[in-house]
Amino acid sequence: MEQTIKKNDRGEEVVDIQRRLIALGFDLGKSAADGVFGEQTETTVKAFQQKRGLTVGGAVGEETWEELVEASYQLGDRALYYRYPSLRGDDVRELQMSLNSLGFHTQDEAGVFEQETDQAVREFQRNVGLPPDGIAGEETIDALNSLKKAVSTGSRFAVPDKRYICNSGRGDRRSKIMLDPGHGLPEDPGAVGAFGLTEAEVCWRIALGCRRILEQRGVEVVFSREESETIPEGERSQRANREEVDLLLSIHLNSSRDMQAEGATCFYFSNGRWYSKAGKKAAHLIQDELIRGLALVDCRVHGMNYSILRKTRMTAVQVEPAFISNVKEERLLGSGSYIETISRAISQGVARFLEMEKQSII
Numbered sequence: 001m002e003q004t005i006k007k008n009d010r011g012e013e014v015v016d017i018q019r020r021l022i023a024l025g026f027d028l029g030k031s032a033a034d035g036v037f038g039e040q041t042e043t044t045v046k047a048f049q050q051k052r053g054l055t056v057g058g059a060v061g062e063e064t065w066e067e068l069v070e071a072s073y074q075l076g077d078r079a080l081y082y083r084y085p086s087l088r089g090d091d092v093r094e095l096q097m098s099l100n101s102l103g104f105h106t107q108d109e110a111g112v113f114e115q116e117t118d119q120a121v122r123e124f125q126r127n128v129g130l131p132p133d134g135i136a137g138e139e140t141i142d143a144l145n146s147l148k149k150a151v152s153t154g155s156r157f158a159v160p161d162k163r164y165i166c167n168s169g170r171g172d173r174r175s176k177i178m179l180d181p182g183h184g185l186p187e188d189p190g191a192v193g194a195f196g197l198t199e200a201e202v203c204w205r206i207a208l209g210c211r212r213i214l215e216q217r218g219v220e221v222v223f224s225r226e227e228s229e230t231i232p233e234g235e236r237s238q239r240a241n242r243e244e245v246d247l248l249l250s251i252h253l254n255s256s257r258d259m260q261a262e263g264a265t266c267f268y269f270s271n272g273r274w275y276s277k278a279g280k281k282a283a284h285l286i287q288d289e290l291i292r293g294l295a296l297v298d299c300r301v302h303g304m305n306y307s308i309l310r311k312t313r314m315t316a317v318q319v320e321p322a323f324i325s326n327v328k329e330e331r332l333l334g335s336g337s338y339i340e341t342i343s344r345a346i347s348q349g350v351a352r353f354l355e356m357e358k359q360s361i362i
């Protein structure tokens with residue numbers, strides 16, 4: 001619309017404006033879309049401008065026209081995606097509100113499809129098993145609506161666990177996990193025991209054991225690092241996100257100045273306000289196997305805001321099956337058969353979690 005349409009104008013453009021106002025729920029009275037910009041139309045344009053935070057003048061200039069166009073889009077009217085110039089409209093705003101309510105953050109709900117919205121759409125698609133193409137078309141919007149419904153039937157204050165939805169929609173696909181052996185020789189040995197055993201080498205051996213056992217059970221296993229590789233913590237979570245695994249299991253050993261400290265612990269993500277339900281469940285399943293199977297001291301399951309737990313998109317658990325600072329436990333960790341027993345217990349917990357996730361329907 002190049003020129004301003006105002007009171008006493010007539011014609012097709014006036015009809016267009018009137019139709020849009022009616023579609024938005026405004027009442028133009030008897031005259032309706034008659035193509036005459038009269039008193040009633042002017043009053044209605046003013047009401048629209050007021051509602052949308054525009055300068056209230058009663059005439060339709062470029063700004064008001066654009067707002068009329070944007071306001072008339074409803075989610076599902078068109079495919080939404082990231083492009084230049086950015087798509088704008090009430091449908092984009094609705095999409096952003098839905099994504100945010102499910103925990104996929106779009107930065108704002110301004111109704112402009114920017115890069116953050118693109119990322120949130122892709123993340124959502126990955127989580128529900130759709131191709132992550134960033135296009136909010138029919139399938140994606142359907143998935144969004146059905147998930148929103150599932151969430152809204154819960155508590156008004158329920159925070160959806162996006163780590164939980166990660167596992168749905170995979171159907172019969174093989175479960176895939178990432179094992180993250182802590183630290184990495186030669187640069188980062190982790191904690192070192194009194195006899196010189198390093199946390200890095202023990203974690204590596206446990207990871208090898210878990211991989212063998214889990215692969216035998218049909219689970220696809222990838223590692224976060226090579227045997228002799230030191231990678232920053234952030235890179236580990238990035239790799240897990242890239243591999244789109246169902247579960248990330250980080251393996252460490254505990255260490256304490258108190259040489260008597262012993263036992264096993266599992267951690268899941270919690271920041272004090274929110275915690276991962278799926279992570280907590282997985283942590284408990286693994287912890288139970290370690291305590292039952294190995295008769296280890298139960299140092300319990302804890303919610304922690306560790307970076308590897310926070311930055312991963314999927315369910316994530318950090319397991320610390322023993323204290324390398326405890327001489328008795330260090331001796332045990334030096335034996336191949338003990339490593340095998342630990343690996344079996346952890347794998348059993350992991351397998352149970354994956355099995356339960358497959359059966360849960362959202």
Ligand SMILES: [Zn+2]
Pocket residue numbers: 182183190191199252253
């Ligand atoms: Zn460590």
